[in-house]
Amino acid sequence: MSIESTTPTTKIKIKYCTKCKWTNRAIWYTQEILQTFxxxxxxxxxxxxxxxxxxxxxxxxxxxxxxxxxxxxMKQDFGLSEKEKKVTYEGFPDAKLLKNLIKQKLEEWDSISSDVVGEHLSRGVGTLLNDGGVDDDDYNDEKDCIECKKEE
Incomplete structure (x- = not known):
């Protein structure tokens, strides 16, 4: 029997705004995920x-x-469900935070062993976030980011 037929497949999808020019960020996260898992x-x-x-x-x-x-x-986050509130963060995740969130979900699903995922991830989730280069002074309550504002 092949591995594919016995192991459930796990997929990651990264949705990102192209107007905000977050393509490179999404590609970088993809690279980090693929190098770790x-x-x-x-x-x-x-x-x-x-x-x-x-x-x-x-x-x-x-x-x-x-x-x-x-x-x-986002600035205009109204009516989020409790589940959505749990996974909504300020800014962008540090790669370690994102990989730990993935690791935790995988462990929740099937208790993967720590040797499949690098040892460097087993120290906790961490809270490293960054704001994506958007200065709070330039941040308009009605807009999501500076680049989207320029497009309009």
Whole structure:
């Protein structure tokens, strides 16, 4: 029997705003994920450019169903469900934070061993975030980012 038929496939999807010019950031996260989680742990990482909803940056993980793993907080976040509030953060994640969120979800699903994932991830989630270069003084409450504001 092949590995593919016995191991459930795990997929990561990164949705990002193209108007905000977050393509390179999404590609960098993809590289970090693929270097940390070797197949068959993660079978696919996909990039989904978002044009309709400016300011979007979300990371989804799926095996049997898709779950929101990380969501960048936007100024106009109203009516979020409790589940969405748990995965909404200020700014962008440090690579270590994002990889630890993935690791925790995988462990929740099937208790993967620490030798599949690098030892450097086993020290806790951490809280490293950055703001993506958006200065609070330049941040308009009605807009999601400086680049989206320039586009309008």
């Amino acid at each position: 070797s197949p068959p742990t993660i079978s696919e990482v996909s990039l989904v450019p978002e044009i309709i909803n400016p300011g979007t940056f979300e990371v989804y993980i799926s095996r049997t169903h898709e779950e929101l793993l990380y969501r960048r907080k």
